[in-house]
Amino acid sequence: MGIISTGCLLLIVLLSPTTSKVLPISEEDQLLYESFARKGVEKFNQQSNDAYRWELDRAWEVERSLSGGIHYSIFVTLVKMDCTKQQKRETCKKTDTLKKCLVEISRRVKRHGYGLKDVAHVRNCEEEFTRNIEKFNHRNIKLEHGNSITVQELRKAKIIKPRDYVIWNSFLDFIDRHDKQYDDKHEVLKRFRVFKKNAKVIRELQKNEQGSAVYGFTKFSDMTTREFKETMLPYQWEEPVYPMDQADFEKEGVTITEDDLPESFDWREKGAVTQVKNQGNCGSCWAFSTTGNVEGAWFLAKNKLVSLSEQELVDCDSVDQGCNGGLPSNAYKEIIRMGGLEPENAYPYDGRGETCHLVRKDIAVYINGSVELPHDEVQLQKWLVTKGPISIGLNANTLQFYRHGVVHPFKIFCEPFMLNHGVLIVGYGKEGRKPYWIVKNSWGPTWGEKGYFRLYRGKNVCGVQELATSSLIN
Template sequence: MNCFSNMFLACLSVFLLAIACEGFGGRKAGGLTYVNPEDLEVQAYANFAVDEVNKRRNGFFKEKLVEVRQAQSQVVMGKMFHLNVTIQSTLCKKTDNTELEDCKFDQNAKKERCSLRVWVQPFLELGVPVPPTLEDPIICTKESSKISESDSRFQEFEDFRAKFERKYEVNSEEYVQKYYIFSDNMDTAKTYNEMEQGTATYGASKFADMTPAEFKEKHTGLKVDAKKPTPHMRQGKLPASTSPTPASFDWRTKGAVTPVKNQASCGSCWAFSTTGNIEGQWMIKKKHLLSLSEQQLVDCDKLDSGCEGGLPSNAYESIISMGGLEPESQYKYKGVDEKCELDKADIKVYINGSVNITSDESKMTTWLHSNGPISIGINAAMMQFYMGGVAHPFKIFCNPGSLDHGVLIVGYGTKAGIIWGENPYWIIKNSWGPDWGEEGYYLAYRGDGVCGLNTMCTSAEVE
C-alpha cells in the first residue's frame, strides 16, 4: 500500500469518527448507556426536570415525580440524561411556598408518562457553573382510564392475561393499572435483552404484571437483617483429591434434587433454599431422597420471620434446635404464617452442623461436585422477566451487594454463545414453580459473580 493510500485511509478514519461523534446542533455525542433509575443522581435530575415542567405549565397545581421508569445517559459536551418518568398533580398550589417533596398527590388526578432530556454541562462560563437545562421536546401523555385495542401492547397483554389466567376484567380499574405496569415491564425486558452479555432472554413471565417492588415483597424473602445476626459458621473444606473436576455436573441426574416447588406469595425463599440443600445432603449421605417441609421452618423457626423473610444460616441453627425436619407429606406447605405444629415423632431428617463455602467459583464447582447442592443468596432483580438461556447481566442492573433471594445451585455446565463465545453457567433451582424460567430453573453465568451468587454460599452437614 502506497503513501497516498495510507494518508487517504487515515483521513477517512478521522472523518468517520467525526461523524460518529457529532450530535445534533454540533454537540459531541456518545452512545446511550442505561442507568439505574434509582441512582441518586438520576433521581435528582428527574426532580429538577419536573420543577422545570411546573415552571413552563400554566396549571394551577404543582406536578410531582411519581417514579423514574427508565434512564439512559449520553456524553454530549457534558452529559445528557434521557428519562422516562411518571408525574402526577399534587394538592399544592403553585402559589404555595410548600416544598414539592412535602406535597401530597391528588389521587383523583390522572398520572402522566413523560419523556424528558436533561443536559448537564460541567464547563464554567466566566467562573460560574452552568446549570442543567431541560431540553425540548417535552413529551407527556396522560394515562387513560380505558385501553384501546389499537394500543401498541394491547394484544401482547391479552396474550399474557390468557396464558396466566388473570381474572381482572377488560378496562376495569385493575386491568388498566396492570396494563401500564405490564407495558413498563416490557420496556424494561427490552432493555435487558439489548444489554444481555449471555444468551438469556427476557419477556412476559408470570410476574410481568407486578411492579418490581411488589414482586420483591411477595416472591423473594432473603432477609439479611433477620432477627438474629448471621451465626458464625466454620469454613467448609475442599476435597483433598487432586483429580480434575468434570466439565459439567448435575445433581438432578444423581437423584439428589426434588421437583421444583413454589413458595407462592410468601417471602419464604430462604426456607426452600435450606430444605433443598438438606434434601441433597441427606440423599448423598443416607441414600434416600425425601421432600422436606418448608412450612415447618415458616411456622417454627423463631430465628427467622416466616413469610417476612429469613436466612439459611439461621435456619440450620433452628433445625438443630428442633431436632430435625418433618417430610413435606407430614407438614404440608401453605404459604402463610401459622402456629407451629411440629410433631417431633414425625421428624425424619436431622443435620449435624453447617458450613460456609468459598466464594471462588472455580472452587465452588469442586465443592459442589464432591459434596452436593449449595444454598446461595442472589439479587433477583433480573429474574422477574427471565424466560431462559444463560443470564450474564451487567452489574448496573444487578448489584451483587444487594442479595434478596435464596436459591439452590444443583449443577453447572457450559453452553456455546452466539456472540460472546462459550458461556459457563450454574444450574440454579428456584422456588417459583415449573412455569417460570427453564422449567423452574435459572441458568446464571459462572465465573463473574453474577448478581452476588457467590457471596453467601452455605451448606448443612449430615453425618
C-alpha cells in the same frame, strides 16, 4: 438489542455516538423499514423447521439508538401463510395466525467498498396467536367477584388505541396463561399500564445482557418492580444471627483438585434433587433454599431422597421471619433446635405463616451442623461435586422477566452485595464460551427453564459466591 414479546426487532448499523430514542413509524418510513424486515423474514423461512411460509404482517414501532453506530429497532409481527415453502408464493393466502419474533439486520459496507451488504437474522420467535378481531373484542377478563368484562367494554374507556392492539393481545394471552383475576375494570387497566411499562424494562434488560439470557413476559409481568420485590424478595440478606463455622474441606473429605473437576455436572441426573416447588406470594425463598440443600445432603449420606417441609420452617423457625424473609444460615441452627424436618406430605406447604404444629414423631431428616463456604467459585465447584447441592444467596432483581438462557447482566443491574433471594445450585456447565451454574428456583415449574435458570459462572455474577452455605450430615 432488546427483545420484547409484542413484536420483532430489526437492527440497522451505521456510525455515530451514544444515545437512544423511541419514534413512531411515519408513513414514508414504513415501506423502507418493512423492506429491511422482509430480508430477515426470507432468511427465517429458509432456516426454520416450519413447513409453512411466513410473511411480514406489520411494523409497529422503531427505536433509534446511537452506540458505536446508529441502530434502528423495529417491532413487527409475522403472518402465517396457507402454503408450504415448496409451493409457489403466488398461490399463498394469509391466515389469522401471527407470530412475534426478533429480526436483526446489520447494514455493512462491502469488502471492496462498492455498495451496502445487508446481513439479516430472525431469532427468539414467540408463540403463535390467532388474529380474530371479534373474538378479541369479546374476550372475557375474569374479575375476582364472579363478574367479567370484555375488551370491547374496555375500549370504551379510551385506553386501548389501535397501536396497543398487539400489546393488548399479549396482555390477554398473559391473563389466560397464568389464570389472572382482577378486582374490577380499574384494576385491569392499572395492570395493563404496568404490563406496558414492563415491556420497556424488558427491552432495557435485554439490551444490556452480556450472556445469552432472553427476557420477556412472565407470570410477574403485571407487577411493578416495587411490588415484585415486596412480595417475592422482601428481605435484604445481612449477617446471620448465628455465627457460622467456615468449611474445612479436608475434614469433610473434599479433596478433588481443580484439574480433576468434570467439565459439567448435574445432581438432577443423579437423583439428589426433588421437583421444583412454588413459594407462591410468600417471601419464603430462604426456606426452599435450605430444604433443597438438606434434601441433597441427606441423599448423599443416606442414599434416600426425601422432599422436606418448607412450611415447618416458615411456622416454627423462631429466628427468621417466615413469609417476610430469612436466612438459610439461621435456619440450619433452628433445624437442629427442632430436632429435624418433617417430610412435605406430613407438613404441607400453604404459603402463609401459621402457628407451629410440628409433630416430632414425624421428623424424617436431621442435620448435625452447617458451614459457610469460601467466597470462591472454583471452591464451590469442588464442594458441589463432592457434597451435593449448595444453598446460596443472590441478587434476583433481574429474574422477574427471565425466560431462558445464561444470565449475565451488567453489575449495575445486579449488585453482588445486595442479596435478596435464596436459591440452590445443583450443577454447572458451559454454553459455548459461557460457563454457567444450574440454579433451582422456587417460583414453580412454569417459570424460567422449567423452574431453573442458568447463571454465568466465574465472575461472582449477582453475588453467587457471597453467602454460600451447606448443612452437614454424618
